[in-house]
Amino acid sequence: MSHVAHSEAEDVINELMKLHPKGFDMTLGRMRRLLETLGNPHLKLPPMIHVAGTNGKGSVSAFCRALLEAGGYAVHVHTSPHLVNWHERYRIGRKGEPGQFVEDKVLADALRRVAEANAGQAITVFEILTAASFLLFSEIPADVVVIEVGMGGRLDCTNVVDNPAACVIMPISFDHQAYLGDRVELIAAEKAGIMKKGRPVVIGHQEFDAVHDVFLSHAERLSCPITFYGQEFWAHEEFGRLVYQDEFGLADLPLPRLPGRHQLANAAAAIRTVKAAGFTVTEAMMETAMTSVEWPGRLQRLTEGDLIGLAPEGAEIWLDGGHNPGAGEVIAEAMAGFEERQPRPLYLIIGMLNTKDPLGYFRAFADIAEYVFTVPIRGSEAGLDPVVLANAAYDAGLVAEPASTVAEALKEIKERQLEGTPPPRILVGGSLYLAGNVLADNGTPPK
Structure with missing residues (x-):
């Protein structure tokens, strides 16, 4: 009963899976070596928003995209995993209109070029897929890039950009303990690994108080401006509306199109992150984003x-x-x-x-x-x-x-x-x- 269409890119990925090991192997050495062979495309990206967290990464990425597109910006987005088709991982921005999933032939070509540059050396397929996103996003003009961490942060293969416009870390919970640790402080420390010297960091709603000091100490060590949900910015529902407030002011907005009370905090984190990245966010942009945001497979x-x-x-x-x-x-x-x-x-x-x-x-x-x-x-x-x-x-x-x-x-x-x-x-x-x-x-x- 499947409706999934056959694709050229999927054929390439299936061949790569035969050549390279499955699973996780947390290191950045292979990724940096491959990107250097490709001409360091990760250093040629538009301003980048880097997204980490156990839960809410995809939702906040979707809200960031909706906000920026409401302002007329072209936004490239890389998320994982996909739900049905591999192309969902690569959304290509378009000026003045919603971005679209990458075309099949374009993705297949990028994957082949990455595989050729790798020349059969040891690597994971996820690293090849991520390198393809850097290649695509460096070659196709856009105003901003939103990139979601695959797992963890510190050693995730997306963590090769040294000067992101902003980083955002969403709620920490227990997941992938074998790789990230079995205490929330250890998991938080891995997520905090995406912080870069002097670059702004936004911390989304957190269930565990213990992670606050972890994030704060990392930010202070790297001289990162840091804002926390519930301190510098917050959101709540009032009379069927979303009330968002930060140090810059207050906005009375429609409830997000994505259901669930947790999406109020996710929307707030996105608004504050886009501002931290240096973009002007108007109330009209926020209103449009709340009613247009899409994120399949989440409620x-x-x-x-x-x-x-x-x-x-x-x-x-x-x-x-x-x-x-x-x-x-x-x-x-x-x-x-x-x-x-x-x-x-x-x-x-x-x-x-x-x-x-x-x-x-x-x-x-x-x-x-x-x-x-x-x-x-x-x-x-x-x-x-x-x-x-x-x-x-x-x-x-x-x-x-x-x-x-x-x-x-x-x-x-x-x-x-x-x-x-x-x-x-x-x-x-x-x-x-x-x-x-x-x-x-x-x-x-x-x-």
């Missing part, structure tokens, strides 16, 4: 597509790729908010990778979810067995059972629908890879 409401008819008539179907305990908490809070406004039984359809913390994720839903179906993830060797995942849900206090596919789970929910009861609210989530599976099967890939 995305599915209202049409091939999977919709499998669910009970009138059901709400939400898709979210959040996959760690911190993400589980904000998603569960959003679901609870929906429940307050319109009560419905909540069903979860969850797939996760075996590197995640399913118990920590499920605990957030213990008091609000009616039932859980656990499913495999197509296209990943690291998918967690649905039986194991169902047991984790049970340990978190939920009633759960495995299903073979999302489609099967939707059909099962439909069969359980009792006459006279409200249609259910269904959350499909636990992994960006699963979100990609769903968007592909549903025939609604990101655009």
